[in-house]
Amino acid sequence: MSEKYSEKWYPAYEDLLELKNIWPFQVEDLFGGSGKYPLLNFRYGKGPRRIVFIARVHGHEPAGTSGTIAFLQSLVTKRDERLNNIEDNFTLDIIPMVNVDAALRYANVIPDSYAKNRFEENEEDYIEYKNIMTSPGRDLFNNLDMRENHLKPSTIAEMKSKEIPLGTLYNEQAVEIARDWKEQNARHTKTLTKFMQNKKPEYFIDIHCHERPTTLYVPYTEEIDEDIKALSNCGDKLLNILRSKNIPCTPNKKCTHYVVHGISNDYMYNNLGIKSFLWEINAGYKFPPSFKKVLGEDYLPRSLTRNEMTETVYELMLNFLHLQL
Numbered sequence: 001m002s003e004k005y006s007e008k009w010y011p012a013y014e015d016l017l018e019l020k021n022i023w024p025f026q027v028e029d030l031f032g033g034s035g036k037y038p039l040l041n042f043r044y045g046k047g048p049r050r051i052v053f054i055a056r057v058h059g060h061e062p063a064g065t066s067g068t069i070a071f072l073q074s075l076v077t078k079r080d081e082r083l084n085n086i087e088d089n090f091t092l093d094i095i096p097m098v099n100v101d102a103a104l105r106y107a108n109v110i111p112d113s114y115a116k117n118r119f120e121e122n123e124e125d126y127i128e129y130k131n132i133m134t135s136p137g138r139d140l141f142n143n144l145d146m147r148e149n150h151l152k153p154s155t156i157a158e159m160k161s162k163e164i165p166l167g168t169l170y171n172e173q174a175v176e177i178a179r180d181w182k183e184q185n186a187r188h189t190k191t192l193t194k195f196m197q198n199k200k201p202e203y204f205i206d207i208h209c210h211e212r213p214t215t216l217y218v219p220y221t222e223e224i225d226e227d228i229k230a231l232s233n234c235g236d237k238l239l240n241i242l243r244s245k246n247i248p249c250t251p252n253k254k255c256t257h258y259v260v261h262g263i264s265n266d267y268m269y270n271n272l273g274i275k276s277f278l279w280e281i282n283a284g285y286k287f288p289p290s291f292k293k294v295l296g297e298d299y300l301p302r303s304l305t306r307n308e309m310t311e312t313v314y315e316l317m318l319n320f321l322h323l324q325l
């Protein structure tokens with residue numbers, strides 16, 4: 001497979017600033033300069049249908065950043081003719097790196113942000129890998145599954161005194177953005193919600209990574225309505241497109257809702273009426289053999305290469321837009 005997407009794979013914050021400097025269209029810091037780092041939104045197109053993509057809510061999940069950056073670069077260089085009809089049909093708002101602080105913290109530990117260069121897919125290394133995400137849980141509570149979405153001030157103080165770094169699940173305020181949509185303690189969730197209320201896009205797509213094969217999720221609802229059916233259908237088509245391109249993803253899983261309720265796509269759909277997806281791209285790392293039984297068929301696909309992680313996001317974005325035409 002060509003490495004055409006890999007040159008800028010390392011999704012450093014600097015790459016984003018570089019893109020900002022050459023971006024010929026509108027780009028803005030949604031924090032208006034008030035954040036520790038900017039929340040950069042790249043706008044493209046003048047079409048009537050508005051779609052918002054966000055990525056890198058968790059610092060250790062680089063695919064969304066590299067994929068959206070590759071997509072944005074292609075829009076500038078026009079190197080992919082499949083992008084030709086995007087401009088007139090859509091207005092895209094693309095935010096490649098929501099949680100800059102955690103992405104930089106992750107890059108401090110894993111310099112190229114590609115876990116498999118550092119960790120084997122065995123039990124011992126998996127614990128080390130997981131510790132980077134949840135280190136407060138491990139060090140303060142001695143329980144790997146402990147995962148608090150808002151760390152208490154006393155916990156943060158204790159961490160500081162013991163020089164324990166924040167896990168990459170969290171933003172600089174020690175809030176896990178991904179599970180903060182209802183409570184909105186993080187400046188990120190507050191700002192993004194305001195932005196969504198103001199722009200009222202037709203779709204919202206939140207791009208993450210996980211240690212399973214690539215899977216797509218629709219919002220959780222009590223009843224399966226027509227919108228959810230259409231979203232699931234669209235998700236299934238996208239997974240089939242990945243399969244047809246031999247890009248590893250879940251072998252058989254259908255597009256359904258995520259196991260944890262109240263995440264971004266649930267919030268956008270149930271509270272703001274915006275059709276939404278959560279895309280979970282394989283993290284370039286997969287669970288160790290002890291997960292074989294739980295994962296079943298989903299244990300079989302290998303982890304993605306860096307190039308495939310970027311390509312997965314790029315192809316999902318492009319084909320999602322094409323399916324809307």
Ligand SMILES: [Zn+2]
Nearest residue numbers: 058061208209
């Ligand atoms: Zn995530």
